Amino acid sequence: MTASDTSAASLEHLREHGFALLERMILIRQFESRVQALYAEQEMRTPVHLCIGQEAVPSAVCSCLRDADHIFSSHRCHGHYMAKGGDLNRLAAELYCRSEGCSGGKGGSMHIVDVERGVCGTTAIVGGSVPIALGAGLASSLRRDGGVSVAFFGDGASEEGTFHESLNIAALKTLPVIFVQENNLYATSSHVRNRQAYDGGASLARGYGMPACRIDGNDAVAVHQAALEAVARARRGEGPSFIECLTYRWMDHVGAGDGLEKGYRSREEWDDWVRRCPVKALEERIVEAGVADSGQIAAVYERVNGRVDEAFAFGKASPWPGAMTLSENV
Amino acid sequence: MPWTRMLADGYANGALPGADSTQRMLTYSQALREAQAMAMAADPNVIVMGEGVDDPGGIFGSTLGLHTEFGPDRCFDLPIAENASTGMALGAAVAGLRPIYVHMRMDFMLMGMDQLVNHVAKWRYMTNGAQKAPLVIRALIGRGWGSAAQHSQSLQGMFMQVPGLKIVMPVTPMDAKGLLLSAIADDGPVLCVEHRWLYSRQGHTPEEMYFVPLGKGAVLRPGRDVTICALSQMVCEALAAAEELAAEGIEAEVLDMRSVKPLDEDLLLESVSRTGRLVVADTGNVMAGWSAEVAALVHEKAFDQLRGPVQRIGLPDIPTPASCVLEDAFYPGKEDIKAGVHRLLARDMAPNRKTGGIHG
Numbered sequence: 001m002t003a004s005d006t007s008a009a010s011l012e013h014l015r016e017h018g019f020a021l022l023e024r025m026i027l028i029r030q031f032e033s034r035v036q037a038l039y040a041e042q043e044m045r046t047p048v049h050l051c052i053g054q055e056a057v058p059s060a061v062c063s064c065l066r067d068a069d070h071i072f073s074s075h076r077c078h079g080h081y082m083a084k085g086g087d088l089n090r091l092a093a094e095l096y097c098r099s100e101g102c103s104g105g106k107g108g109s110m111h112i113v114d115v116e117r118g119v120c121g122t123t124a125i126v127g128g129s130v131p132i133a134l135g136a137g138l139a140s141s142l143r144r145d146g147g148v149s150v151a152f153f154g155d156g157a158s159e160e161g162t163f164h165e166s167l168n169i170a171a172l173k174t175l176p177v178i179f180v181q182e183n184n185l186y187a188t189s190s191h192v193r194n195r196q197a198y199d200g201g202a203s204l205a206r207g208y209g210m211p212a213c214r215i216d217g218n219d220a221v222a223v224h225q226a227a228l229e230a231v232a233r234a235r236r237g238e239g240p241s242f243i244e245c246l247t248y249r250w251m252d253h254v255g256a257g258d259g260l261e262k263g264y265r266s267r268e269e270w271d272d273w274v275r276r277c278p279v280k281a282l283e284e285r286i287v288e289a290g291v292a293d294s295g296q297i298a299a300v301y302e303r304v305n306g307r308v309d310e311a312f313a314f315g316k317a318s319p320w321p322g323a324m325t326l327s328e329n330v
Numbered sequence: 331m332p333w334t335r336m337l338a339d340g341y342a343n344g345a346l347p348g349a350d351s352t353q354r355m356l357t358y359s360q361a362l363r364e365a366q367a368m369a370m371a372a373d374p375n376v377i378v379m380g381e382g383v384d385d386p387g388g389i390f391g392s393t394l395g396l397h398t399e400f401g402p403d404r405c406f407d408l409p410i411a412e413n414a415s416t417g418m419a420l421g422a423a424v425a426g427l428r429p430i431y432v433h434m435r436m437d438f439m440l441m442g443m444d445q446l447v448n449h450v451a452k453w454r455y456m457t458n459g460a461q462k463a464p465l466v467i468r469a470l471i472g473r474g475w476g477s478a479a480q481h482s483q484s485l486q487g488m489f490m491q492v493p494g495l496k497i498v499m500p501v502t503p504m505d506a507k508g509l510l511l512s513a514i515a516d517d518g519p520v521l522c523v524e525h526r527w528l529y530s531r532q533g534h535t536p537e538e539m540y541f542v543p544l545g546k547g548a549v550l551r552p553g554r555d556v557t558i559c560a561l562s563q564m565v566c567e568a569l570a571a572a573e574e575l576a577a578e579g580i581e582a583e584v585l586d587m588r589s590v591k592p593l594d595e596d597l598l599l600e601s602v603s604r605t606g607r608l609v610v611a612d613t614g615n616v617m618a619g620w621s622a623e624v625a626a627l628v629h630e631k632a633f634d635q636l637r638g639p640v641q642r643i644g645l646p647d648i649p650t651p652a653s654c655v656l657e658d659a660f661y662p663g664k665e666d667i668k669a670g671v672h673r674l675l676a677r678d679m680a681p682n683r684k685t686g687g688i689h690g
Contacts, residue, residue, distance in 0.1 A: 070425060104458030111456040120424050121457050125448045131414035132449065135421020135429075142377070142403055142427070149421070162444070165414030172409065329459035330494055330518075 046108035092315030127160030205242030217245025380432030451494035472526030487619030508542030641670035
């Protein structure tokens, strides 16, 4: 395939999927930005790990999935939940730790769930989501229901033992699992080059005998193409795939600031990644390709902002959990 | 003959209470296998996984032939990857399966502590019950033949610290089957700790499917003078001790607690309220272990009924040694239990001290 063929395929892909992808990305961006804006009120009393800047990966991967497919995520999980279609009101309510939150106020920002949409739960232990996703894949494999299980995790996860154990098991047992590594370069404030002797998770995944690629995680179309291929392979019963997505979080590891004052990353680096905003990039491509005009995109923002307003109003108004619920569902 | 069988078979001479040769008898390992086979036949979601579950020994007979009976999709070997395998069992449970994950040695479970403690035990609570974690982890413990520090640990006390985990330690074949079936049927994670020395013991085991409730102990021998509350293989030691104490005119009540957690408080407190004396016998460490929890509970809730301090029989705060001479010094048995009873009787105090004392 020549470069022009590739770009032609990409253009076709953009025309077919671009607008729907953009809608998901705008939802995540606007919701997370609202968390950021409201966090200083100190009414969301739970540590938030925002994914602003990383919206392309969850949107592109989850748009290849069905409700019945299972996803497992990490502490930076809001985007995955929303991209998979998780209930927005209940997510906001969980951030306020209220009774109508998706986890009844027991999970908080790092433990969110929407069973109907296949959001099976999220873990705040690095690498924790990876083996759990194997199990849902195992269940689909046993039942031959064509289901796919996705593990979302960050760059730090490939330093954990579970990562290696899990890739081996998934390949050995030909499980319908897709490993999606969001390599945003930092684990809290440690740069990946200070932590990894290898060059990214995809380089390791190949050693476990599965197709693996490293792609621009801010290019929603590229991620979508890779995910479609991986999902199709899994549904055909051909086993796991690995997608490493290079991306960047605009916010600090945790909280509503950008953390630039801490000095672990430079303003120049940050500016460079913000210029490569995945949402703006897709908007520009969509307008350029004539898929939609700026008025249609503005209408998406308006609609999404309305949904976000509603979700946060719901969350704030939701009653606190009764103290009696403390000992329920242990 | 493998050494583990030699030891276990040698220990298996004494029949368990309730054993009667006219009834249907199974060994402990056969009873475990039967429970799993029945659950697998009744529910296609039940699977058995673990290192060696499909090998010729079949985990000392307890999984023997399940892979041929139910197919390699439902009973399968695993890589030496306990942490990911524990996580996989959780994910499978979340997706509707009922996995049984077997560890040939409880020591190997420690490799899966992150998934077990951080994930399995908490998944249901973190999702407020939206997701359940119906999985069973079977873990074998044992002692002797120089197994030493890393092939002998009895870690139930450590796992008691983790909210969200239930723990059972069946002693009789009847309970092995009935408790394992209850564990499989339970919607939360259950840890089933099985002592290798019990594996060859025979006992009456009904043929049908039945459930021994989690969190309920049993009185194996009634008595009025002292309560001996024990777990796992120490129940056998307690029964032997009680037999010898009877010859001295001391009537000991032996409780097989069966479940480490939930603990059958009612059974324990009722017995202590009658006897006023308690000896706790555990296969695990005394330090911050199950016996410590039982002793604290009884002091909190039945202090006025006690005629003396709770006696704890368990392992010293020392790793397991290999030499048989050191093993003999390390492991407690019926003599230690008897000594505990004698200590209590020797320093007998009147119960119900709240009516006496310096202000009385």
